[in-house]
Amino acid sequence: MNRTLHILSKLVFCLLVGYLLSSCSSVSHLTEMARAEVSVHSDSFKILIPRKKDSRVLLFEAGTTGYAKNVRYGYFQEALKSVRKRSGNPSDLSLERMNSYRVHTYEVLSSLLVDNGREGLVTVKIDYYSIDTGIIKTVIDRQKWWFGDTTQTWYLEHFFLAD
Structure with a gap:
């Protein structure tokens, strides 16, 4: 019984870590897509992209x-x-x-x-x-x-x- 609980807790932990990692990479991917859209399609959004420092x-x-x-x-x-x-x-x-x-x-x-x-x-x-x-x-x-x-x-x- 204890061994089964131990294995289940490790499985839940691995699933949780996998979910968190996948959601982080999804956010990163969406951010990159948004940057690409802004930089390609609209001059009015250019102000949102950081400029070179003086x-x-x-x-x-x-x-x-x-x-x-x-x-x-x-x-x-x-x-x-x-x-x-x-x-x-x-x-x-x-x-x-x-x-x-x-x-x-x-x-x-x-x-x-x-x-x-x-x-x-x-x-x-x-x-x-x-x-x-x-x-x-x-x-x-x-x-x-x-x-x-x-x-x-x-x-x-x-x-x-x-x-």
């Missing part, structure tokens, strides 16, 4: 991601290359002071391009600590990024450790 958007994503990695892994000298005031002056922060900190977590909460893609607003939660004390502090960093037309580069106005 080069400034791609540069923004690359710049903010690179900055995040540099900050997260303690490459502050590299991160500072992205920090520049709108007046064009690079940041004058002390690298020695920054190297006395370690970042525990760097979590992007939101990212938004404004002013026709010329400014970016990124909100980040950063947990960091001083290597002397080991006490973790949390800061919500509201980053303001701006696009330099001459350099074709995104710059951050303020570094989170600048007090």
Whole structure:
């Protein structure tokens, strides 16, 4: 009796998995068919198909991601290359002071391009600590990024450790 129940439960499980897999592939197939119909038959539906990203958007994503990695892994000298005031002056922060900190977590909460893609607003939660004390502090960093037309580069106005 137990063996029969065991075999039946395995059979039901296999049937359930098979049903779920077949329905997933059906959804995928229907999605592909719908995309093909939209792209072939109607120009009015072209807005539903994702377009290529603007080069400034791609540069923004690359710049903010690179900055995040540099900050997260303690490459502050590299991160500072992205920090520049709108007046064009690079940041004058002390690298020695920054190297006395370690970042525990760097979590992007939101990212938004404004002013026709010329400014970016990124909100980040950063947990960091001083290597002397080991006490973790949390800061919500509201980053303001701006696009330099001459350099074709995104710059951050303020570094989170600048007090």
